[in-house]
Amino acid sequence: MPKHELILLKNMMQPGYTGSLPDYEKAGGYQALRTTLGKIAPADVTTMVKKSGLRGRGGAGFPTGVKWGFLPKDYEGPRYLCCNADESEPGTFKDRQLMERDPHQVLEGIVLACYAIGAETAYIYIRGEMVLGSKILEHAIAEARAAGYIGRNILGTGVHVDIWVHRGAGAYICGEETALLESLEGKRGLPRIKPPFPATHGLYNKPTVVNNVETLANLPHIINRGPEWFAAIGSPPKSTGTRVFCVSGHVKRPGNYEVPMGVTVRELVYEHAGGMRSDKPIKAFIPGGASAPFLTPAHLDVKLDFEHVAAAGSMLGSGGVTVMEEGTSMVWAALRLMEFFYHESCGKCSPCREGSSWLVQTLRRILAKRGRMQDLETLLDLCKNIAGRTVCAFGDAEVAPIQSTLKYWRQEYVDLISEAEAANLIQLEPAGRH
Amino acid sequence: MGMCSVNARSVEHPDRRLSTGVSGGNVLKDKYGKEIEDILSRYPVKRSALIPLLYVAQRDQGYVTEAAMQEIAALLRLTPPQVYETITFYTMFNLKPVGKFHLQVCKSLMCALVGSDTVIGWIKTKLGIAPGETTADGLFSLSAVECLAACGTGPMMQVNEDYYEQLTEDKLDRILSDLRLTGTSPLKSGPFMWPEPVTGKSET
Numbered sequence: 001m002p003k004h005e006l007i008l009l010k011n012m013m014q015p016g017y018t019g020s021l022p023d024y025e026k027a028g029g030y031q032a033l034r035t036t037l038g039k040i041a042p043a044d045v046t047t048m049v050k051k052s053g054l055r056g057r058g059g060a061g062f063p064t065g066v067k068w069g070f071l072p073k074d075y076e077g078p079r080y081l082c083c084n085a086d087e088s089e090p091g092t093f094k095d096r097q098l099m100e101r102d103p104h105q106v107l108e109g110i111v112l113a114c115y116a117i118g119a120e121t122a123y124i125y126i127r128g129e130m131v132l133g134s135k136i137l138e139h140a141i142a143e144a145r146a147a148g149y150i151g152r153n154i155l156g157t158g159v160h161v162d163i164w165v166h167r168g169a170g171a172y173i174c175g176e177e178t179a180l181l182e183s184l185e186g187k188r189g190l191p192r193i194k195p196p197f198p199a200t201h202g203l204y205n206k207p208t209v210v211n212n213v214e215t216l217a218n219l220p221h222i223i224n225r226g227p228e229w230f231a232a233i234g235s236p237p238k239s240t241g242t243r244v245f246c247v248s249g250h251v252k253r254p255g256n257y258e259v260p261m262g263v264t265v266r267e268l269v270y271e272h273a274g275g276m277r278s279d280k281p282i283k284a285f286i287p288g289g290a291s292a293p294f295l296t297p298a299h300l301d302v303k304l305d306f307e308h309v310a311a312a313g314s315m316l317g318s319g320g321v322t323v324m325e326e327g328t329s330m331v332w333a334a335l336r337l338m339e340f341f342y343h344e345s346c347g348k349c350s351p352c353r354e355g356s357s358w359l360v361q362t363l364r365r366i367l368a369k370r371g372r373m374q375d376l377e378t379l380l381d382l383c384k385n386i387a388g389r390t391v392c393a394f395g396d397a398e399v400a401p402i403q404s405t406l407k408y409w410r411q412e413y414v415d416l417i418s419e420a421e422a423a424n425l426i427q428l429e430p431a432g433r434h
Numbered sequence: 435m436g437m438c439s440v441n442a443r444s445v446e447h448p449d450r451r452l453s454t455g456v457s458g459g460n461v462l463k464d465k466y467g468k469e470i471e472d473i474l475s476r477y478p479v480k481r482s483a484l485i486p487l488l489y490v491a492q493r494d495q496g497y498v499t500e501a502a503m504q505e506i507a508a509l510l511r512l513t514p515p516q517v518y519e520t521i522t523f524y525t526m527f528n529l530k531p532v533g534k535f536h537l538q539v540c541k542s543l544m545c546a547l548v549g550s551d552t553v554i555g556w557i558k559t560k561l562g563i564a565p566g567e568t569t570a571d572g573l574f575s576l577s578a579v580e581c582l583a584a585c586g587t588g589p590m591m592q593v594n595e596d597y598y599e600q601l602t603e604d605k606l607d608r609i610l611s612d613l614r615l616t617g618t619s620p621l622k623s624g625p626f627m628w629p630e631p632v633t634g635k636s637e638t
Contacts, residue, residue, distance in 0.1 A: 091585050092585070096584075097627050132596075169488070184482060186485060204479055247586060248586050290542075336542065340543070340580050
């Protein structure tokens with residue numbers, strides 16, 4: 001299949017690979033742990049990760065090693081690592097596969113990260129719906145604990161790391177790192193005002209790092225093969241390594257495809273995902289989950305890395321690529337995503353809480369052919385008053401579908417409204433006037 | 435604020451008397467004592483055990499009763515309103531009984547592109563219930579829910595703890611019939627991988 005080397009999906013693509021501890025060990029698993037714990041200084045592990053150029057795979061793309069470096073050096077008390085497994089960004093389903101098919105790869109990454117930041121406790125915050133995933137992880141943790149890879153005095157090195165699985169309970173916002181921490185503390189998942197950042201005031205007000213599943217799964221490979229090797233993959237210097245892109249929508253073979261960063265959407269859709277389902281042309285695509293602005297066929301040759309997607313006016317986000325064929329209503333698509341954001345707004349900030357409801361109502365009105373021309377201005381005005389005016393990035397995310405579809409497919413909105421206005425005119429005019 | 439430990443009986447919720455009748459009690463503790471102890475041991479701060487304990491309660495009754503909320507509040511030294519404010523934030527907790535099988539069909543854009551509205555239509559026709567409703571025999575409840583992270587294998591639904599993906603009408607018929615007859619269905623998803631490797635069709 002792929003012409004390039006698989007890193008994260010390599011094991012699970014082997015016939016018969018079950019993800020059990022013996023399978024993982026046979027594939028070279030936990031080797032990075034052996035070569036690192038007690039042999040490489042924690043600060044040097046951080047340096048290696050910085051050198052690799054690894055950036056967060058959850059959505060924001062923040063450099064992982066730099067994030068670790070923000071923890072206070074002289075802090076005496078406990079520190080925590082939280083693995084963000086609350087995969088909820090519409091269009092994204094990679095972490096589920098990484099956890100359910102190769103759980104030890106994730107666990108090894110967690111222990112390595114804990115070692116680097118000096119944490120003795122890690123919580124895997126997994127979305128509540130993934131019951132199977134949480135069971136698989138619990139089983140893998142028990143296996144690794146019995147083999148001495150997790151727990152007290154790992155492999156006799158004096159390093160302690162305990163890992164616990166903590167299920168969320170159905171709230172998209174808990175993927176936002178400070179909302180995740182609130183939720184883990186047993187509260188409503190309301191994002192915190194930053195600063196202070198989790199690096200200094202995180203879980204239980206202690207220094208904390210929150211890293212995505214895919215980010216952590218990369219760590220054993222960076223240790224085993226060196227940061228230089230990793231830094232040469234993809235689109236160096238700023239987008240290194242591979243991405244597990246989740247392709248969904250109107251393609252022939254949707255699914256997870258691990259490719260070096262920097263492939264184009266065209267390659268991803270036509271070479272990996274088998275092309276379009278009904279061989280219709282592409283009308284629109286979202287390059288990085290529901291929070292990323294829509295792009296058009298003119299952007300099919302944009303390289304899928306952090307910089308190029310941002311330059312095209314969208315974002316690489318979580319790696320969820322959703323493709324829509326010619327004939328899909330963009331007003332309808334925007335409404336579907338807007339309904340998601342309306343449902344998931346946590347309610348903390350008024351612009352987002354109230355605005356999301358107004359946006360949904362206005363879009364519904366337009367789609368039901370009861371719209372007015374000034375609705376378009378109202379939509380943009382609402383968007384302007386939500387984005388950048390909320391505690392977390394949710395506000396910026398929720399306006400993306402509307403702003404981008406209005407930018408590229410304004411005529412579809414106008415047509416729906418023109419029809420509505422024409423119908424209204426006929427009703428309003430007294431009979432027999434013309 | 436976790437530091438004030440108010441007597442559970444003295445706190446009343448404005449619209450529902452959370453604290454009347456049974457207060458606290460040891461129903462969960464007697465039944466799941468070891469599991470509860472294990473959960474509590476994972477966190478340095480008790481309140482973190484709230485969501486895990488609510489799951490224990492929901493597994494026991496199918497929904498979280500007021501008595502369970504009170505017992506959990508007492509266990510964690512929280513007030514019942516503190517438990518209530520948390521539980522009402524999360525969609526996965528049921529505050530009233532639901533059908534034995536809770537069909538949750540994803541309706542977000544990615545599933546809608548591949549036919550989730552049609553699936554909801556099939557269920558409406560086959561079971562005679564709309565989203566938010568339960569069949570008269572109490573067997574099935576239907577909800578239209580937001581993204582469940584299975585966008586590449588839509589349309590899909592979650593039934594209680596299991597995912598069912600790449601739904602077709604035929605598959606849906608078999609699932610509903612399996613659920614009625616045996617309480618589960620072999621069509622539920624195993625460890626997720628899609629697409630599967632081209633060579634060596636090995637599926638668990």
